[in-house]
Amino acid sequence: MASAETPRTATLTDVARLAGVSIATASKAINGRAQVRAETRTRVLEAAEQLSFAPNAVARGLLQGRTGTVGLLTSDLEGRFSIPVLMGAEDAFGAGQVSVFLCDARGDAIREQHHIRALLSRRVEGLIVVGSRTDPRPPLTGDLPVPVVYAYAPSENPADISITANxxxxxxxxxxxxxxxxxxxxxxxxxxxxxxxxxxxxxxxxxxxxxxxxxxxxxxxxxxxxxxxxxxxxxxxxxxxxxxxxxxxxxxxxxxxxxxxxxxxxxxxxxxxxxxxxxxxxxxxxxxxxxxxxxxxxNLEQVGRIAARRLFEAIEGRAASGIEELPCRIVTRESSIPVP
Amino acid sequence: MASAETPRTATLTDVARLAGVSIATASKAINGRAQVRAETRTRVLEAAEQLSFAPNAVARGLLQGRTGTVGLLTSDLEGRFSIPVLMGAEDAFGAGQVSVFLCDARGDAIREQHHIRALLSRRVEGLIVVGSRTDPRPPLTGDLPVPVVYAYAPSENPADISITANxxxxxxxxxxxxxxxxxxxxxxxxxxxxxxxxxxxxxxxxxxxxxxxxxxxxxxxxxxxxxxxxxxxxxxxxxxxxxxxxxxxxxxxxxxxxxxxxxxxxxxxxxxxxxxxxxxxxxxxxxxxxxxxxxxxxNLEQVGRIAARRLFEAIEGRAASGIEELPCRIVTRESSIPVP
DNA sequence: ACTGTCACAGAAAGCCTTTTCGGGCGGTTT
DNA sequence: AAACCGCCCGAAAAGGCTTTCTGTGACAGT
CATH class of the missing domain: 3.40.50.2300 (Response regulator)
Structure with missing residues (x-):
């Protein structure tokens, strides 16, 4: 009955067994650590390739306490200002090794709170709060164990990190x-x-x-x-x-x-x-x-990208707080071309 | 020097110690398991409250192999059709206990591949692929270890699960x-x-x-x-x-x-x-x-919601494959009011 | 031939939680 | 009084990975 199970995704143990080494060695080989002979390393890598092994980021995150995830909390996805900010942030993180949890609070404080709890229990390393207006918004309540960056809508608290357009x-x-x-x-x-x-x-x-x-x-x-x-x-x-x-x-x-x-x-x-x-x-x-x-x-995408960068810095401990206002730019088209 | 560290987020061990019980008991108390005396349970819950304990979903995910996350893969976020679909999906999942990873491939197959790898290594339990046109798109390559639902843009493979507008x-x-x-x-x-x-x-x-x-x-x-x-x-x-x-x-x-x-x-x-x-x-x-x-x-939000639901069903093993075409609706305004 | 050094591999601990299993304890049955 | 039964609670394993520490064999130096 229990045959034809989905072939469980390969684990490091499988790779190690196939390559004939210990899991410790396999780990070192895959992560480019030094203490592995070149010949052993290639053997491990081949085994990993063969099993299409993908390291379990969950386990890794659990071990070293760094999950490589952040939360993107928007107050309303339909607002057209949120989207580009969000794109910029996603872009900036995606280029790194960070994955983004998307949450839409729909302008509801209860839902926002609920999402924050969920994100924290998933051990995100930081939060970006994207507003849909540039009016300052109340900061997230409770002192959170992770840094928060406010994008587009700055926080009412000037000590928070906020990125917006000037x-x-x-x-x-x-x-x-x-x-x-x-x-x-x-x-x-x-x-x-x-x-x-x-x-x-x-x-x-x-x-x-x-x-x-x-x-x-x-x-x-x-x-x-x-x-x-x-x-x-x-x-x-x-x-x-x-x-x-x-x-x-x-x-x-x-x-x-x-x-x-x-x-x-x-x-x-x-x-x-x-x-x-x-x-x-x-x-x-x-x-x-x-x-x-x-x-x-x-330049809303830029707002998003900078927000992502600031969050990253804050996660690494080098936080610069306060409101940062980014410059806008003129895009010239026909309606303002000087006619002699 | 190393003083004033950020107060590490509380762990179950902390709660157990504060409540004067073992971590096993603490776990059972918090999760509403039966074998705990009422008095003990409240003591544990109070301790948890006091430490503002949030269970580590990462560790839980590692243990039971279910992470409670899915990936939302869009081909281009600026396309205005993707956004409502995405909102619907986010809504449907957020109401449950599922968190959503957002990835924007920007129409680039390489980037898409990269995101898929990242998502799989994060052990998402399923994938929703949101297109920006209703033209069928090539299915994701490689047989993935998780179910995939195509939203808005159906898969070229009729055996895949696709949700789109009729x-x-x-x-x-x-x-x-x-x-x-x-x-x-x-x-x-x-x-x-x-x-x-x-x-x-x-x-x-x-x-x-x-x-x-x-x-x-x-x-x-x-x-x-x-x-x-x-x-x-x-x-x-x-x-x-x-x-x-x-x-x-x-x-x-x-x-x-x-x-x-x-x-x-x-x-x-x-x-x-x-x-x-x-x-x-x-x-x-x-x-x-x-x-x-x-x-x-x-009804694009509906498309997103149904896609989420189908993915959920597929994750639970009750998969219905094929293209599902959802009905559209007319929204009447002044431009078509019959005038006698 | 003995010691020291070096390069490499493996054993084991630890991350945080859930779950199974076993044990202590008070009370009930024969 | 001996056996037994539930009720609670705790010990321990498991999950996949990284990292530190230990161990082994080869080799050079004396």
Whole structure:
């Protein structure tokens, strides 16, 4: 009855037996330790190859206390900002020897707690917490036995390690780009004022305008919602009230798309009459608008990669704490090409 | 010097010592085994609580040969189809006691191989392979010691377990919906003909038309690219050649968006004159179009959940192999509301 | 011929938990 | 009083691997 069992995956003992050595020697041979004669080593390696032996990382982890795993805790997988961060982190770890546990808390603190327990019982060596907004989030509760890095959404505790995008600087970059296109009467249209990102970009933009001796159109930032509809509406309002506007800095590509639609419908030529720059550099939007949309890219994969690197350093004991803000970059497309 | 070490996470031995029992008893108490007096059990549990003891899943896994982990292998994380599938799978496993290793092969076979090795050495109990297109993909090479389930992109080997969306049926659903809206002269505009999904939806649509004694406008499916631009262009062409067209079934929401723009620009009223239905039910597109877009949802999270369930069954030995095609559903919005 | 050195292989401990088995102990049956 | 029975608890093994320590044989030096 008990025949035809699945051929149990080979263990080091099997390899050692086949090669005619002890398991100690086999281990040393496979791991490139020194005290093995070359001839013995090849014999062991051949045996391992023949049995398609794969060392049991679980057993190894148990022994030396290092599992080579980390936890990636996201608050909501559907948020499109989490994904690139997550990709960057996965990439950075995968290139090393580290495997990544993925957990989605779905914005639920209970579930988050549950996942943390599970991860700790699996003896992950560290945790990356990926948020979906740049608003600071409460740090994980209980002092954990492993280092934690917060990515995209920084921790409220400034002593924690947090990696995020520099939205203030990005606001300045966007304005500088419009200024470089020869624009002077620039409006800033963005989303929900309760988002830290909206505030930061706004203050960066205002500072950049002041530095140039200018002021935003209307003397203010137009906060609203992160939607095309808001972009459409506010753009037509601005065209109406400030007909000499010649540049739009939009807080998201969705808003920018609405703005572009509005501008086209009112007969304005982008980029001849007006330059438009969006935010997020979301391909599906930037490359499908007419004209294609210049946008600010937050380098989110880079945020993920740096977060992974910082976690790695923290695991190795060389921890640098605090919030690290990474620079954004402008991706230029048709909507902001200077036309003489 | 070596003082102030991080307080090593508590082990069962610590708990046992604190409770004044042997580790065997402690284990039994914690795991709810029977042969422990109630009084002893509470003493152990208190000790465990006090030390914030978390059982070492690694050691447990080593002992009983069951690690409670699976691998989630995606070919490209940025593909927006992978994400919901992945979410569904993560959800289904997370609810149980299974943790998920995430690996992104980035469409590279070498990297895929590397990840598989790593996962196997971590002794995952199964693998879910998530593709980014519904075209069948070559199965994983080498006979793996664990079951594999293919999600979204089925395996080329029909004996493997594959879960995907039923695109043929979805094509029929879309047409039936347009027919139910009272449309008769329906055009089908879709993307790249080399995509299996495009072919399947097309043949489902054609069959549904035949069943109704009708024929698609132009007697054919208009294959092109998965872009707004294609949607715009082909829509205006169709309006020109077949001015009495009264329904558009689009192979993607992006194409649908282009079609909608084109219709609006040519003065057609959606949904009064023409009904439009998209595909993918991608929120950023469906809710931002004017009017909002009816679309076919592939229930990708469901695909992920079912894949997880099938993998679970396969791990437990009750495997049902073959391709399982899950139904899609229509999400009705303004673009296809019948107007008297 | 004896000691010392060196290169290599093996024995065994240890990581942390689960589980089986055996033993001590108080009470019951013949 | 002897045998027996349950109830709890502890000792020990197992799981696969790494590492340290010990042991062995060959060889050179004296």
């Amino acid at each position: 939205n203030v600087e990005a606001g300045g970059l966007a304005i500088d780009h419009l200024l470089a296109c020869g624009r002077r009467r620039i409006a800033h249209v963005t989303g929900d004022a309760s988002y830290q990102a909206a505030q930061d970009r706004s203050s960066g933009a205002q500072q950049a305008m002041r530095d140039a001796g200018l002021e935003l159109v209307g003397g203010r930032t137009f906060f609203g919602s992160w939607s095309e509809g808001w972009g459409r509406g506010v753009a037509s309002m601005i065209l109406d009230q400030y007909p000499d506007v010649d540049g739009f800095f939009c807080g998201s590509d969705q808003i920018a798309r609405g703005v572009l639609d509005s501008l086209r419908e009112s007969g304005r030529d982008v980029p001849r009459d007006i330059s438009v720059i969006g935010f997020d550099n979301w391909a599906v939007l930037t490359t499908n608008t007419r004209p294609q949309l210049t946008s600010v890219d937050m | 695109n043929v049926e979805a094509g029929g659903l879309a047409i039936d919906h347009l027919l139910a809206c009272g449309r008769r002269r329906i055009a089908h505009v879709t993307g790249d003909a080399s995509y299996q999904a495009a072919q399947d939806r097309s043949s489902g649509a054609q069959q549904a038309m035949r069943d109704a004694g009708l024929e698609l406008v132009g007697g054919r499916t208009f294959f092109g690219s998965w872009s707004e631009g294609w949607g715009r262009g082909v829509a205006s062409m169709i309006l020109d050649q077949y001015p009495d067209v009264d329904g558009f079934f689009c192979g993607s929401d992006q194409i649908a968006r282009g079609v909608l723009d084109s219709l609006r620009e040519s003065g057609r009223d959606v949904p009064r004159d023409i009904s439009v239905i998209g595909f993918d039910n991608w929120a950023v597109l469906t809710t931002n179009t004017r009017p909002q877009l009816t679309s076919v949802d592939m």
